[in-house]
Amino acid sequence: MIDENTVRHVARLARLRLEPEEEKVMQEELSGILEHIDAIRSMDLDGVPPTTHVLALENVLRADVPRASLPREEALREADDVVDDSFGVPRMD
Amino acid sequence: MSEFEPVIGVEIHVQLSTNTKMFCGCELSFGDPPNTHTCPVCLAHPGVLPVVNEEAVRRALMIGLALGCEIAPRSIFHRKNYFYPDLPKAYQVSQFDIPICGRGEFVAIREDGSELRVGITRAHLEEDAAKLTHLGGRRAGAEESVVDFNRGGTPLVEIVTEPDLRSASDAVTFLRQLRQTLLFLGVSDCSMEEGSMRADANVSIRPVGTHEFGTKTELKNMNSFRFLERGMDAEIARQEEILRDGGRVSQETVHYEPETGHITSLRSKEESHDYRYFPEPDLVPVAPDPAWVDQLRDDLPELPLSLRRRMVDDMGLSAEDALVLTESPELVAYFMEAAALADPKACANWIRGELRAQLREAGTEPWESKVTPAHVAALVDLLAIGTVSVPAAKEVLAGMIETGDEPAAVVEAKGLAQMDESDLAGVIAAIVEANPDQAQQLRDGKDKVMGFFVGQAMKQTGGRADPQAVQKLVRELVLGS
Structure with missing residues (x-):
């Protein structure tokens, strides 16, 4: 079972604001997921390489040839705020 | 420390x-x-x-x-x-x-x-x-x-x-x-x-x-x-x-x-x-x-470190020459082309020194200028066989930058070929005679005054005198040695 502080830490990293009761739910759900990992851990995995991809594919590469980009109006269409033909965001400095 | x-x-x-x-x-x-x-x-x-x-x-x-x-x-x-x-x-x-x-x-x-x-x-x-x-x-x-x-x-x-x-x-x-x-x-x-x-x-x-x-x-x-x-x-x-x-x-x-x-x-x-x-x-x-990967390794261009080592070990350049000349691939190519035709050390000196200095005023790089590497090599050769003096060569270079002509043509056009020693001897004799005070200083061991004679000789010959020859003639005339 992971502790409440870990839940809060992960929530903060994910920019989530959790109510105390939500923290409890998350604690249980995350712990449940991690138990699956423990199940894998309990097996003898010597000599088994970590599986990062399930597809038997390598080297899917693209030629360095330009394709049309979006018209700017299209690119900016979903922006909350458009300033100077750019995406306006809260102050960052 | x-x-x-x-x-x-x-x-x-x-x-x-x-x-x-x-x-x-x-x-x-x-x-x-x-x-x-x-x-x-x-x-x-x-x-x-x-x-x-x-x-x-x-x-x-x-x-x-x-x-x-x-x-x-x-x-x-x-x-x-x-x-x-x-x-x-x-x-x-x-x-x-x-x-x-x-x-x-x-x-x-x-x-x-x-x-x-x-x-x-x-x-x-x-x-x-x-x-x-x-x-x-x-x-x-x-x-x-x-x-x-x-x-x-x-x-x-x-x-x-x-x-x-x-x-x-x-x-x-x-x-x-x-x-x-x-x-x-x-x-x-x-x-x-x-x-x-x-x-x-x-x-x-x-x-x-x-x-x-x-x-x-x-x-x-x-x-x-x-x-x-x-x-x-x-x-x-x-x-x-x-x-x-x-x-x-x-x-x-x-x-x-x-x-x-x-x-x-x-x-x-x-x-x-x-x-x-x-x-x-x-x-x-x-x-x-x-x-x-092997193909890419084989196709890598020669890199600055190897070029610098080759310049120092095989071409007689100083570490500093090599550092300056490997600044960009273009400069390396330019130097290498000249160095294949004439003394590499002299080519290095002229390219990194006078050529770049004169071009800097115009804001251009050697490889963008009218001066080809072959022309630099030809100028170095003219110096080596004594056709032009160092000061005259600088003037020749200025002409080359301006016109893109080969150095021999600039020498001809500007009349910058070095005077032969007998003509020069006459000029030196006149200078020594006209400046007895300076001649005396030289006899008194003030070697610095030699610069004065060289300067005078350059002025009167329009840069066509070889400074080494001037010094030798002045010494012979004034000191008898």
Whole structure:
């Protein structure tokens, strides 16, 4: 079972604001997921390489040839705020 | 001598000058209107899939091979997670535990000719963030920032060194020569000003003679080598002061302000180092065919280090000549072409000295000028056989720059051929006779006055006298020897 502080830490990293009761739910759900990992851990995995991809594919590469980009109006269409033909965001400095 | 020794490692980000971005077909641009090179992939719209740019992989491999890195038979991409408005996916696709290029070593040469060996920890592929600009109060009352996604997704190679550097000056020597090497590879524009090459330095200090590392700070993103060197020196001094006062250096990111020379702390994102890397499921591994890697290795151009060694060992140049002449691939090609036709040392002197000095006024480089390498070689030959004196040769060179004519033609047109000794003897005799005081000074052992005679002779012959011959004749006439 992971502790409440870990839940809060992960929530903060994910920019989530959790109510105390939500923290409890998350604690249980995350712990449940991690138990699956423990199940894998309990097996003898010597000599088994970590599986990062399930597809038997390598080297899917693209030629360095330009394709049309979006018209700017299209690119900016979903922006909350458009300033100077750019995406306006809260102050960052 | 300080009782502390700096320990420095650097991280260099290089934007690859490919045609398109790392994971989509948007064209790379610099200075285009904002948000004109974007697509659903680099804007991180839902459901899109990245595809790796083969040319970016090729260039990363070239960099790795040039740095003597081990090339990973199979490398994978990771997601580096953090929230920032310049990163639309809220993660940067990067590489983590299996970078495409592993350990290597770079050898730089210091100005005194000594070797500076720097271990390369890794070189990996990743994507650049977008450009974030703070608007300040430009819009009435508005305190906001704006994002231009043109740069977002530009292919980057990040090169990380071991903490092998022991001074700010060594670090900059390394960075300058690394930059040269990258320029010779043709993989990036490497412009510090425009941000296509960016360097961060990890700086710590420790008492001389100890081996444990002190706490390091990270000096961020300087846009010139000069400021980077000053910044590192300022940070080293700041850490020394802290330790001398019995304090402790805290691990943080710092910034150097060139205007004030001050170091400021950027310690704001306390949890930002928890990047929760995990394998990028949208990209399959890159496993470069060994035959491809061998081919790339064979095709690497001759790099500055090898060129410099060849210039010094085989061509008789000084370490400094070699350093200057390997500044750019164009200059090397220019010099090599001249050096194949005439004495390499003399060609080096004329190209790095007088030619560049005269061209600097016009703001051009030798290879852009009307003077061909073959003409430089011909001028060197004219000097060697005594057709022109050194001062006349400078004038000939000026004519060559102006007209693009070969030196013999300029000599002819300007009447700059050296006087033969019997004609010169008459001129010298007249000068000596007209200046008895100076002649007496020479007899009294004031050798400096020889400059006066040489100057007079040059003036009266329009630069056609050989200074060596003038000195010899004056000596014979005045001193009888």
